[in-house]
Each structure stands twice: as C-alpha cells, then as structure tokens.
Amino acid sequence: MEEIVKIKEELFEEVPIATNRYVLQCAHAEYKRYLHFEEEYWRQKEGVDWFVEGDINTRLFHNLMRGRRRKLTVRWIQGLDGSWIEDEAQMASQAVQFYQAEFSHEEANVALCCIPSCEEVKQAIFNLSRTSASGPDGFPGKFYQSCWDVVGRDIFRLVEAFFNCHSLLKSITHTNLVLLPKKDTVQAFSNLRPISLSNFVDKVISRAVHDRFEKVLPSLISRNQTGFAKGMSIIENVLLAQEIVTDIRKSGKPANVVIKLGMAKAYDRVCWSFLVKVLERLGFASQFLDQIWRLLANHWYSVLFNGQSTGFFHSTRGVKQGDPLSPALFILSIEVLSRSLNALFDDSCYMGYRLPKWSFNINHLSYANDTIYLHFSREDFSSENHEGCPIFHSRRKKVFYNDHIKKEKNKLQNWKGKLLSHGGKSVLISNVLPSIPWKFRTENTMWTTFMWNKYCKKFRPTEVQWRGGSQEWKKMLDASQEETVQHLFLTGDFAKSLWRKRNDIMHGKSMSTDKVLYRINYNLHNLVRDVYPWLKEVPHDWPQLIKFLEGVRSTSSIRLVHWNYPRVGWFKCNTDGASRGNPGLSSVAFCIRDDRGDLVYASARQLQVTTNIVAEATVMRDAVIYYISHQLFPVIIESD
Numbered sequence: 001m002e003e004i005v006k007i008k009e010e011l012f013e014e015v016p017i018a019t020n021r022y023v024l025q026c027a028h029a030e031y032k033r034y035l036h037f038e039e040e041y042w043r044q045k046e047g048v049d050w051f052v053e054g055d056i057n058t059r060l061f062h063n064l065m066r067g068r069r070r071k072l073t074v075r076w077i078q079g080l081d082g083s084w085i086e087d088e089a090q091m092a093s094q095a096v097q098f099y100q101a102e103f104s105h106e107e108a109n110v111a112l113c114c115i116p117s118c119e120e121v122k123q124a125i126f127n128l129s130r131t132s133a134s135g136p137d138g139f140p141g142k143f144y145q146s147c148w149d150v151v152g153r154d155i156f157r158l159v160e161a162f163f164n165c166h167s168l169l170k171s172i173t174h175t176n177l178v179l180l181p182k183k184d185t186v187q188a189f190s191n192l193r194p195i196s197l198s199n200f201v202d203k204v205i206s207r208a209v210h211d212r213f214e215k216v217l218p219s220l221i222s223r224n225q226t227g228f229a230k231g232m233s234i235i236e237n238v239l240l241a242q243e244i245v246t247d248i249r250k251s252g253k254p255a256n257v258v259i260k261l262g263m264a265k266a267y268d269r270v271c272w273s274f275l276v277k278v279l280e281r282l283g284f285a286s287q288f289l290d291q292i293w294r295l296l297a298n299h300w301y302s303v304l305f306n307g308q309s310t311g312f313f314h315s316t317r318g319v320k321q322g323d324p325l326s327p328a329l330f331i332l333s334i335e336v337l338s339r340s341l342n343a344l345f346d347d348s349c350y351m352g353y354r355l356p357k358w359s360f361n362i363n364h365l366s367y368a369n370d371t372i373y374l375h376f377s378r379e380d381f382s383s384e385n386h387e388g389c390p391i392f393h394s395r396r397k398k399v400f401y402n403d404h405i406k407k408e409k410n411k412l413q414n415w416k417g418k419l420l421s422h423g424g425k426s427v428l429i430s431n432v433l434p435s436i437p438w439k440f441r442t443e444n445t446m447w448t449t450f451m452w453n454k455y456c457k458k459f460r461p462t463e464v465q466w467r468g469g470s471q472e473w474k475k476m477l478d479a480s481q482e483e484t485v486q487h488l489f490l491t492g493d494f495a496k497s498l499w500r501k502r503n504d505i506m507h508g509k510s511m512s513t514d515k516v517l518y519r520i521n522y523n524l525h526n527l528v529r530d531v532y533p534w535l536k537e538v539p540h541d542w543p544q545l546i547k548f549l550e551g552v553r554s555t556s557s558i559r560l561v562h563w564n565y566p567r568v569g570w571f572k573c574n575t576d577g578a579s580r581g582n583p584g585l586s587s588v589a590f591c592i593r594d595d596r597g598d599l600v601y602a603s604a605r606q607l608q609v610t611t612n613i614v615a616e617a618t619v620m621r622d623a624v625i626y627y628i629s630h631q632l633f634p635v636i637i638e639s640d
Helices: 002-014 017-044 058-072 089-104 106-113 118-127 139-146 147-162 200-213 234-246 271-280 286-296 324-345 397-417 424-437 445-454 470-478 485-493 493-506 513-531 542-549 612-630
Strands: 172-180 192-198 256-262 300-305 307-314 364-368 368-376 384-386 387-389 571-579 584-593 599-610 634-640
Touching: 002 017, 058 256, 106 200, 106 286, 118 139, 118 147, 118 200, 139 147, 139 200, 139 307, 147 286, 200 256, 200 286, 200 324, 234 256, 234 364, 234 445, 271 286, 271 324, 286 368, 324 364, 493 513, 571 612, 584 612, 599 612, 612 634
Parallel strands: 172 300, 571 634
Antiparallel strands: 172 192, 256 368, 300 307, 364 368, 384 387, 571 584, 584 599
C-alpha cells in the first residue's frame, strides 16, 4: 500500500491537476484505513486500552507484543515426577496430563469404583462400633469383629458382589426404626425421632463406600459448611456467627440482619433423584452413582413400637439416620443451597452483610440442616440458638443459656443411672469442655481469617492489646498472657483441682501421692511444650525438667540491616519465608528491584504446613525461576 501511495504522489508532482489530486487523496485515505486496521489488530492482541484514539503506534504494539510473548514463553518447568524438563514437546505433554487430571474426576472415580480388598473390608468392620445396637438379625459388631477369622471371607465376598453391581437381599437391607422422643411429653408422632437400626453387614458396605468418599468430600463442599466433613469443626461456625453478630447494632455500622433457617425432618425428606443428579453434576462416574442408588433405593423398614417390631414397608425418599454414609450424602444435597447463596456475590446489585476488610465473602453459615443467613437490611435482631449455642449481640444474660443448662442437667440426671459420683461428673465435664479445637494460629479457615482481619490486622495475636470486642476474643487474649506464679499455684483451674485433692486427703479420703505427683509433672511438661515448642526431648521428671530449663539459652539476636542499591545495570532480589509453629502454615514472598530501587516485580503465596528452612528454600527457587525466565541478569539475591 505504501508503494501505491508513492506512485500516486509522483504522478501528482508530474501532472498537478485536480483529477490526480483526488486520486492521491483517495490513496492516502485508503492507506490510513489499512494502518488503522493493523493498529487495532495489535491493540487487541496486546490488550492495551489506554492509548489516545487516532495515535499511530504500530511499532509500540509490536514491541509490547514481543515482550508479552517473551514473558509468557516457558523455557523449562518441573515435571510431574519432580524432574526439570526443557524439551518443548515434553513440557506440552506434561501440561496436558496435569490439567487433564486437574479438571476431571477420573482418578477419584477409579478409586471410588474399584473393588475393595479384603484388608479394606476388615478395616471398615473394625472402624464401626462393636457395641452399637444390632439390627433385625440380632448380630452386633462385636460378633463380626471377634469372629473375623471365621466369617471374614464370606463378608468380603458379599461386599465384592455389591461392587460388582449385584443388589443386596431384603434380609440384609431390612432396618428397624426405633423412635426416640424429642420432648419430655410425647403427644404426636412428630415428637419422635426415627433412628435406623440396620444390620451390621449393611453398615459394613456403607462404611466401605464412606471411607473412600470422605477423601474427596472436603474438596466438594463450601467453606461455609462445617458439618460431617473431615478436618472441619462445628464450633468454628458457632464462634464465627457470634463474632459477626457482636457489632450488629453498634452506632455507625451498616444495617445488617441475621436469619436462621431450620429444616424440619431434613434427613427423612431427601429426594433420591435430586441427590443422584447432584452427584452426576459434580462429575461422579455412573458406576458410583449406581452404587449410591442401590444403597438408597433398597431400604425396607419395620417400626419398633414399645419394644415390638411392626410392619414391613419400602421407602421412596430419605436417608437413614445412623448409617455411616448418610451424613456425607445429606450435606452434598445441601451444598446446592450453599452454592446458590454464594453465587449471589456475582450479582453487582446484591448487597451482602458488611464484614471487615479482606475477610471472605460470607452470606451464610451452615451445619447440616441448620443455616444462618447474613444479609443487609433494616430489621432488628434478637437472641437465637445455633446448634445449641446461644448467638446474641447484647450483654450476656443467663436466660440465653437456659435451654443449654436444661439440656446438660438432663444429661447429668441420666449419668446417675451409671453410678457416676459428683466428682466423676465434674471430671467428665472438665475433660469434655477443653476439647474444643482452637486452630486460630495454625489453620486458615473462615473463622481464623475473620478474627485476624477484625482484631489483629498486621500484628501477631500476642502483640494485640484488649481494645474491646467479643467475649470470645477477650478469653483468647487472656489465654495468651504469660503464666504467673499466682495463677499456677492459687487461682488456676489446675491449682484448684490440686487443692481439692489436698482437702479430700485431709478429710480422710484416699488419694495416691504418686498419682498427684504424676499429674503435676504431666501438666508442667505440657506447659513447657506449649510455651517452648522448639525444644526437643523435654523430660517428664520435675528435677530433670528444672535442670533442662536452666541449661536452655536464647539463640535469638537483633541486628539492624540496611538495604543497599545494586550496582548500575544489576537487579537485586530479596526473599523471605516464614512458618507459624515451625512446622506450621507457611508463607513466602520475594521482590525484585532495579539499580534505582524501583520495584520490577513482587510475588507472595501461601504454602502448606512446613518449616522455616523449607519455606526459605522454596521462595529462593521461585525467584530463580522467575528472573531466569524473564532474563533479568545480572542479579543479586538477599535473604535472611
């Protein structure tokens, strides 16, 4: 096109008439049109949208495109087996294998559908309770576990037949429904809770499927759901709900509302076809869906009414309460609601609950059939119970805990039948309550992230002072304070228990001195392990523990470090890795600056549980890979 324009210009210079002028103007217009097309092509190719319309910058776009292609080109990469690959064909093949496994359920489906081994069946039997109530056949788990050498082969053949697409007999899937009262006074059948007493052999098959299924379950359910999933705790959702509603009525805060949704008889009303559709949409193989269907659609029930078995009928919906597989299937059916609520954040018009900055987007919290919905509104909020725990925004009142206290009193009354003394009840309660899992500094969950962003910001929890907040946060700060002699020997729970034992001995009760000394040594040993987790081989004996602690010397030091500019034409890369707990949840980061100190590139990411040394080595490797792939030479690496 440029040659055509030159010819038209020469023609007009030789013969400057109106006709040649018009031809030259048409040629210039056509040439500009083609330049515009080329510029738009490279503009779209590069993705630059900030240039002024009409500027002719084709050369710039060429350079930007070449830079992007050089940046996106992978010259070497670590393969699936851990080795480094430089051949482009091998890298492309490995990429296909990696993302094919990443975006498919093939490996999980193969593991779910393959026939279990005899050892796997045995493990399923011994993982079930041996003392649980028996089903219609009258054989409890203790029989199968004690007589495994005799009946084990037959049980394995039965499980093998099920995984080979054979249906179970009615005599195996027959289940007794025992009716447990929900209230003190039963006036209607709705006041009774049906619990399934299945044959132990039927539960073995469900347990075998469940043991495989639970490995993929955490990757399928949302973080909002904490019920029946391995590694998740219901108490975290209760604590998170309490933290969220604490500031609901403070002045200056946006209008928020909390709604509790409860599902009546949720287990009994699960639609089988809906559940299978959900599993199908999640990518499970048809063979696994057939296994689930044969477990669901082959239920035959009799009702135990006043100790007598009555009736024999077939169910058409619901999952059995008491079956090992039922909780996992139920929360997957509830997952549809959870994902639908989370999808609201994609709507630009949606106004969600106002939460601290950098927290997860949260509009609901779930545990099995209970859901707390968080929304922006102008309504009022009163006290509610979530999984038996009161959730409130005002000061604590005794009336909020009445239902919980009544429930615990009923349990204490039931313990009387087991001849449990008052001291025994106290010991049982004190051992149950401290078992609440506190994972604030070790795991990344919705609750821990919310607490960090609300109270800690950029500080460590041990550096944060009490400036108001919830009672839970106040108790956590109190627990993080340094131990004192007064608390250890006078006011602490352990000291009080020792003084009670001392008083028992003084008033004639028998108490072993060795037992008291063992208890003291045990608690002091655990105290040292908690305060100084990096110490190894901490002795249990008190005199040896004192000598051990006297020999411990601090190895930490403080040194002021200045950042110096690299030489002209050089780059400097600073790396750092850190671990909470060593080993613990770790994070790494690195940044690259030029000889003027200007930032060229920075990156940060989170690792799994590992040590400080591994984190430091990992971030160095990441930095090396980056500046080699982007030709940032020469470079200096600095690390602590």
